[in-house]
Amino acid sequence: MTKRKTRAERELGGNAGKRPLPAGGPQPVPASTRAPRGLQRGALKIWRKLAPLLSRRGILDELDTFSLSDACVVLYRLREAEAILERDGLIVEGYRGSLVKHPATTIAASYRAAWQRYATKFGLSPSERTGIEVAIEDEPDDLAELLFRVAGGRRQQNAGPTEQ
Numbered sequence: 670m671t672k673r674k675t676r677a678e679r680e681l682g683g684n685a686g687k688r689p690l691p692a693g694g695p696q697p698v699p700a701s702t703r704a705p706r707g708l709q710r711g712a713l714k715i716w717r718k719l720a721p722l723l724s725r726r727g728i729l730d731e732l733d734t735f736s737l738s739d740a741c742v743v744l745y746r747l748r749e750a751e752a753i754l755e756r757d758g759l760i761v762e763g764y765r766g767s768l769v770k771h772p773a774t775t776i777a778a779s780y781r782a783a784w785q786r787y788a789t790k791f792g793l794s795p796s797e798r799t800g801i802e803v804a805i806e807d808e809p810d811d812l813a814e815l816l817f818r819v820a821g822g823r824r825q826q827n828a829g830p831t832e833q
Contacts, residue, residue, distance in 0.1 A: 698731040700724065705738050711745035712738070719791075728792055740787035747780035 702720040704713050720737065723729035729737065753773040763769040788794055 699727075700729045700731045700734050702729070705734060708738055709742060709745060711748070712741040715741040715744050719793075723791060726792075733791075736787065736790065740784065740791065743780050743783045743787060747777060747784055750777035750780060 700720075702724050704716045704720070708716060716738065719741065720729060723733075723737070750773045754771055754777060757771055757773070759771055759774060760768050761771045
């Protein structure tokens with residue numbers, strides 16, 4: 670199954686299908702990168718790394734702070750489970766004396782699955798970033814204008830054909 674292109678990607682690519690482009694959608698309200706109260710110390714460190722990155726990209730909305738705080742807790746607990754596995758190993762002695770998989774493997778798998786869902790929501794992998802649409806102010810009219818902006822130049826408006 671192919672990934673859906675964002676509106677900006679379709680506009681830059683020329684909208685080959687000529688189907689109507691989706692409306693811009695609701696405009697996000699930029700969120701503060703200040704962490705919510707009560708966040709665990711380890712999750713707080715993760716917040717301080719992720720929130721500014723997501724905010725600069727225009728992905729972090731005011732309504733996303735709850736989801737992002739949960740994502741930070743999930744990643745922190747995943748790291749804790751992995752540290753336990755690193756310390757104790759994947760196989761431990763069970764209560765009957767037989768070898769069994771460490772209970773932290775199940776915990777880690779559960780948190781990893783939850784983290785992957787959050788990573789998808791926030792576009793934290795290259796493939797997921799292409800599916801996230803963010804509001805772009807002063808959207809260029811065409812590819813040429815975009816290229817001029819990237820190059821730091823200004824596009825000159827043609828007044829029409831010059832007469833000689």
